[in-house]
Amino acid sequence: MTSAAFAGTLPAWLLLAACAAPSFAQGAAGEDLRYWTDAELFETGSQRLERGEAGAAIPFLSRAVARRPDDLRYALRLVSAYRADGQREAAANLLANLDARFPQDAQVRLAQATLSADAADWPRVRERLAPLRQALEPPGLLLLARAHAAGGQAPLEQSVLRGGVARFPADGSLRDALVDSAIARGQFALALRHVAEARRALGDTAERSLRAALAYLGVGRALGDVQARRVADGREGAFHRGWLLVDRRGETDTFLCAPADSALYQVRCALDAGLDTPAAHLLHARILLAAGRPQVALAVLRQHEPLLLRAADEDTLAVYADVALGADRPAAFLRYVNMRAARAPRQREEILFQAYLALAERYSRAGAEFMCREFLRRAAELRPDDVAVALRFADALWSAERKDEARKWYLRVLGLSPAHVERGRIERRIANE
Secondary structure, X not given: XXXXXXXXXXXXXXXXXXXXXXXXXXXXXXXXXXXXXXXXXXXXXXXXXXXXXXXXXXXXXXXXXXXXXXXXXXXXXXXXXXXXXXXXXXXXXXXXXXXXXXXXXXXXXXXXXXXXXXXXXXXXXXXXXXXXXXXXXXXXXHHHHHHHHXXXXXXXXXXXXXXXXXXXXXXXXXXXXXXXXXXXXXXXXXXXXXXXXXXXXXXXXXXXXXXXXXXXXXXXOOOOOOEEEEOOOOOOOOEEOOEEEEEEOOOOOEXXXXXXXXXXXXXXHHHHOOOOOHHHHHHHHHHHHHOOOHHHHHHHHHHOHHHHOOOOOHHHHHXXXXXXXXXXXXXXXXXXXXXXXXXXXXXXXXXXXXXXXHHHHHHHHOOOXXXXXXXXXXXXHHOOOOHHHHHHHHHHHHHOXXXXXXXXXXXXXXXXXXXXXXXXXXXXXXXXX
């Protein structure tokens, strides 16, 4: 059969797939594919796709699909290769033709929905998957739940996940997604119930312990109901009979211990189980800060700084700044704040403004009035129309006997708020009474 005659036997959707490949007869490295079996083509293409070589996988998968045009598994693997290679249009065209040939097929609709999710087109994801909810496997249910969450449809999200757990009770991803959903909505007590159910059904994992730690932190149990317990030959940071030894009390074998139903205990379980991720280390630091141990929290962050700051986002830098301030490291606090502001230019003014006020408050409590005035000045200059900050700065200047400068700021206060509740006091100071 000539190549033209062979092409004439192919359906239109398959011609699209074939034409999109670099060469229908050769692989990316010039391999002659004419004599390969269908299975060899499919397996080789799949292996290259799994290695992250999507472009090199496409010629193999395209030829495999041409050989097996009715095998949906082959076609969907080619879709995955197009998607991984950034060829969204080719993937969408192939999926549209598959949808016409296999209407309402759950696998095809899931692949279409996944492509829509890549573009954050959540209404289209819901449109494609919601009618097939009862036919979806866990990955499809997770994507549908995510689409409902993105649309602010929390009850539908929960309904999808709970229904999925009922259908697939041994699937951990659905149970963990229930926990994540509750945490995202601030329902930490509910999240803890979901964690307990998952543990009873499937046992524990490091990731599940991390979720429990986050939920316990959310309900205000950073340390939980601590107890002083005697542990012979104990050491700080060790576990002993369901307790975490947090601090040694003096020279004795007595330790302040945190119970299992605490954030610190659970995050240490996750870390000791080998969970070495930025999220785990950041949560560890947040818990230590909430537990009144900012110096230890800062040591944790600095120990993992190369990992955490390599591509730090705004939230990561916010944790660093909070911990540095709590540990009374103002220079480090300012460094992290400036890094955070640089990564969020739209929020830059608000980030710096709040940081200057926080430092002014810190120096005020410490009795360092000069430094307090300095950061009040920065805040006031950053937002000269903020009445409360202008008045506070004016009062600080007045207390420092810098009355001429104070009068300028008092006048600004009255200019911004002529009917200010403290107008009488401000006018007397302006008049130098």
